[in-house]
Amino acid sequence: MISYAECSARERLALLLDPGSFHEWLPPAERITSPHLAQLGVPSAFDDGVAIGRATLGGRPVFVAAQEGAFMGGGVGEVHGAKLVGLLQRALRDRPAAVLLLAESGGVRLHEANAGLIAVSEVMRALLDVRAAGIPVVVLIGGANGCFGGMGIVARCADHIVMSDVGRLAMSGPEVIEASHGVEEFDSRDRALVWRTTGGKHRWLTGDCDALVEDDVAAFRAAAIAAIGTTKPLTLASLEDEHALLNRRLHALPADSADNADNVGHDEATRLWRALGIADAEQVPELPVPALRALRVV
Template sequence: MISFAECSARERIALLLDPGTFHEWLPPSERVRSPHLAQLGVPSAFDDGVAVGRATLDGHSVFVAAQEGEFMGGGVGEVHGAKLVGLLQRALRDRPTAVLLLAESGGVRLHEANAGLIAVSEVMRALLDVRAAGIPVVVLIGGANGCFGGMGIVARCADHIVMSDSGRLAMSGPEVIEASHGVDEFDSRDRALVWRTTGGKHRWLTGDCDSLVEDDVAAFREAAIAAIGQSMPLTPAALEVEHALLTRRWLALPPDNIERDDAELLWTALGVVDADKVPELSVDAVRALRTI
């Protein structure tokens, strides 16, 4: 077993895809870097924190992007976002079997916030164009930094989300919530609380991810192979199904119950038996508990 969380972006690419098939566009040797970081005196990376290119997965042609969590937490800036958009736009032209996004990001870089925000919006538009063309977009989340902020929204725009039990997915990160609303609202140092409310097990039980796997590159590869042929059409009927899921979750929670942890309360309301034991259960056991 090789930990997906402990791998770098390029290690994940090498281990996840068919050996020797990855061809990178705008590699570090091209030195395409953010123009903003240098002006601020901030160290930059020659690939701006993301590797993009083409490869094969189980013999199928795929386009892939992998964010590097070790560089600015995988934050999205102007060049980083442009590489993602370019990958997706090229997918519309070349029509691979699927697009894979190995997401690890805290969201938009504060150093180039406006450029990053625009970039994320362009990524979302390009991703939805790819989906509308019938090309599945599969997001894999299992890095140490999780998938938050704008990239959390991007992930939920995809056809299919694969998460490990140690992966995290949310709009606002724990530190952001604490900074905005105080430690009484959310204690970011409470790691058990963080994983109960943003972790892979929680996202699986609430229907926010489509595959829950172990923190193992081989498990991610197997799930990705299964997902690349599953295009989810963008139709009003599909949106109605999503809205029904959100409505059920909203109505399941009693409005003023503070006697139990919110995540455990929601799991119980959704029909999970012995919800307090979920954090201790194996991935296989948690997979069997989903009711929605």
């Protein structure tokens, strides 16, 4: 077993894809760097924190992008975003069997705030164009930095999300919530709380990811192969189904009240799991992945 979380972006590509099949576009040798970071005196990376290219997976042609969490937390800037958009637009022309996004990002770089925000919106539009063309987009989340901010939104626009139990997915990161609303609202240093509310187990139980796997590159590879060739309809009906799921989740959680004995001693995530019909919800964080997969009721 090789830990997906401990691999770099290029290590994941080498281990996940068919051996020797990855051909990188705009590799580090091209020295395509962010102009904004240089102006601010911030160190740059010659690939701007993302590797893109074509490969085969299980013998089928795929386009793939892998974000490098070790460079600026996988943050999206102008060049980083443009590489993702270019990959997706080329997919519309060449029509691979699928597009894979190995996401690891804290969101938009603060150094390139406006450019990064525009880039994320362009990535979302390009991704939805690819889906509308019938090409599945599969997002893999299992890196140490998780998938937050704009990339969290991008991930939820995809056909399929594969997460490990150590992966994390959300709109706002724990530190952002704490900075905005105080430690009483969310203690970002409480690792157990962070994983209960943003981790792969929680996302699986609430229906926010399509496959939950071990922290193992081989498990991610198998889940990605299984997702190739299957798309989800991008229609008004599918959007209404998603809204209905969110509405059920919102109303499943009982009102927080000191008089409600069921709420005493349980955080919101645990109470939500219980409300969704999961027995022994308090044991969820300790359960192995195979046992947890059997508990999903949504």
